[in-house]
Amino acid sequence: MLSKLNVIEQCDKFPYPTKEPDLYTAQLKSFYKFHVEGCPATLGWMLESTVRIIQWPENWKIDHDDKTVILAGTSVTERSARMMEVLQAERTRESFKVLKGWRNELFPVYGPEHELLLSIERAGSPLFGIMIYGVHMNAYIVEDGKIKYWVGQRSQNKQTYPGLLDNSVGGGIATGGAPLDTMVQESVDEAAFPEELLRQSLRPVGAVTYFDVRDERAGGETGLLQPECIYVYDILLPSGVIPKPADDEAEKFHLMDVDVLQTKLSEGKFKTNCGLVIVDFLIRHGIVTPENEKDYIEILARLHRHLEFPTGRSW
Amino acid sequence: MLSKLNVIEQCDKFPYPTKEPDLYTAQLKSFYKFHVEGCPATLGWMLESTVRIIQWPENWKIDHDDKTVILAGTSVTERSARMMEVLQAERTRESFKVLKGWRNELFPVYGPEHELLLSIERAGSPLFGIMIYGVHMNAYIVEDGKIKYWVGQRSQNKQTYPGLLDNSVGGGIATGGAPLDTMVQESVDEAAFPEELLRQSLRPVGAVTYFDVRDERAGGETGLLQPECIYVYDILLPSGVIPKPADDEAEKFHLMDVDVLQTKLSEGKFKTNCGLVIVDFLIRHGIVTPENEKDYIEILARLHRHLEFPTGRSW
Incomplete structure (x- = not known):
């Protein structure tokens, strides 16, 4: 019962900084932070295993020391296209089980002023932790x-x-x-x-x-x-x-x-x-x-x- | 406007660990943690200035290295009486402006199992940060x-x-x-x-x-x-x-x-x-x-x- x-x-599973500060900090340190170039806000947290598996094309900067994944692009259209390119390629390579559930549905990623930064295929969203x-x-x-x-x-x-x-x-x-x-x-x-x-x-x-x-x-x-x-x-x-x-x-x-x-x-x-x-x-x-x-x-x-x-x- | x-x-003023983790951690380190003996949970956060001003009677353990204030006592009645003794003494000494607003009203302090640990005069509650x-x-x-x-x-x-x-x-x-x-x-x-x-x-x-x-x-x-x-x-x-x-x-x-x-x-x-x-x-x-x-x-x-x-x- x-x-x-x-x-x-069952749903709210990530540790709380107010309750388990050490566990929270330790887990945080293990993640890569997903950013878009020119925006200071972290948009999602990625597992190291995800970052290591993806074959990153140019326009993506992966820093294994800072643990950041930064997507370059000057517009919503450009960033969204580059995100789609990565996810389509990994889908074809069958690298991730979550991408088998491809939905053909775009989810928004917002910045600190509530502005739309890019869209991402729904099935790919948990890979970027947005x-x-x-x-x-x-x-x-x-x-x-x-x-x-x-x-x-x-x-x-x-x-x-x-x-x-x-x-x-x-x-x-x-x-x-x-x-x-x-x-x-x-x-x-x-x-x-x-x-x-x-x-x-x-x-x-x-x-x-x-x-x-x-x-x-x-x-x-x-x-x-x-x-x-x-x-x-x-x-x-x-x-x-x-x-x-x-x-x-x-x-x-x-x-x-x-x-x-x-x-x-x-x-x-x-x-x-x-x-x-x-x-x-x-x-x-x-x-x-x-x-x-x-x-x-x-x-x-x-x-x-x-x-x-x-x-x-x-x- | x-x-x-x-x-x-205007009300929710303390920094958020999710938003300003460094500021949060720094502020936390500056506080003394209020405990009752035998209970691991921190019950409130006290300013160092408060801890330095209060003339602590026996039954209170103040550790300036660990930054803890621990109230000894084996029952709700005993702990509440010892809390009242401290606050009455400081009220008489006129050490704190907040104690001028003495209310003759007791507020509860609970432990991790929702159990009542002690009562504290309302006007004194912000000194203990409960x-x-x-x-x-x-x-x-x-x-x-x-x-x-x-x-x-x-x-x-x-x-x-x-x-x-x-x-x-x-x-x-x-x-x-x-x-x-x-x-x-x-x-x-x-x-x-x-x-x-x-x-x-x-x-x-x-x-x-x-x-x-x-x-x-x-x-x-x-x-x-x-x-x-x-x-x-x-x-x-x-x-x-x-x-x-x-x-x-x-x-x-x-x-x-x-x-x-x-x-x-x-x-x-x-x-x-x-x-x-x-x-x-x-x-x-x-x-x-x-x-x-x-x-x-x-x-x-x-x-x-x-x-x-x-x-x-x-x-």
Whole structure:
């Protein structure tokens, strides 16, 4: 049985400088820092094994003393093309298992002024350890004063976490996508919610941030770093509106009362990062309270981790 | 004009290990660590100047090489009595300005298993740099689909931050007080809300945590460390229920729409930690969004800081 804090720990795995300062510093020293030329901010952390395997073309400066990987380029287009070139070449060489999950989807990398610096193929993002962004939705109804939550069940055909439980809707934010627009589109595509209803009733309610270290369940190489931000939305559905599987994301939807939701959570039935969004939902709706949850403060801090990288915004 | 992030920065002042690792480490090295004998966890950070001024009786071990202050004692009662003895003596000696604000109110200090280790007079807590706890409430109504928020105005006679704007209700949690019970009691005492309504409709919605470094506005010595947790409650008031000043906390209450609320916030009219609770409220209610606030992710992380100390719970 997982506690709520265990649920968070399954996703937020990188050591905390506030808790294990020596371990944190030691791990940090082992990583290569990913930069783009002319920008002082570190954009991601790479494993030494990754840096050693990649056959770096010109325009990349690898410094094994400083442990830096610096991508040269004067524009977003140029940097993105050079990133694509490297990843395509490694995909052809079959050097990394994560690249077998090629998505043809571009993720943004932002600088310290929230400016877009480059785009990177989604499957390649954990090799560079950059921040990635998603949107997740909690769709719920209230019956006799009690909340019931629409849980998605992931298709058995999904590349990642097949068959596990999910939030009502969720997806990644590609380059150029604003959170709200992405959330609306995903909700139409995955659950057939009416767009007009979404535009009226979707409520942005925060974000969860955490620092994952990829394990077997994520597929591909283990130990890759993945700092992540999920923008969170709530929608209180009017009566008669129910989600319907509309693409190959969710196989079906289950309406669960909060006791069942918490049981499934403690049994580890949720995709790990969806569990974080559920815990955040249960706290904001007053179901998990300071009185019934001993780790309340620790959980809140770990749902909103302060990450070491610039965070995104370019819409 | 203060941005929302500036509002947070006025309260959450201690450097971040994730952002300024060298400054963080340097500051840390300058502090004395407060411990109780037999417990490995650091409970607070003390300034060297504080440690040098206090005339330590027996039962306290001061190590100037390790920079530790260790309180001996085998029970909560014994440790609390020894803490009171030190603070009373320094109060009599008039060694610290903060002790002029003696409150006759005991604050709890917790260990790593959430167990109560000792109590400390509220006014003395910043000398030991321990975590302190409060409860704040957002009381609001919805008119024509728009939120209006009941802002308290602090009495001109208050010891701290006289005349500034406040959340609807707020107060510290004394030893033995559970958050919900404390919130109910404060709301009855300060705003004359009916207890039955509170018990039915108060909703715990999270907590904000931050790390303050005391400045002139707080009164007393500057530079003292004050890590803090505020449990946050929302209440949607039924029509006809309004707050009424009931003791010497709030002089009056103002019903503000969210635009006015944000203007007052940007003008620095709020007591600093009340500003954090307002920003958290505006995010949870979808008024501050990823699209209209460039620092959205940074703000959320800093409203939920991961602190270096055990956090409390003993009810």
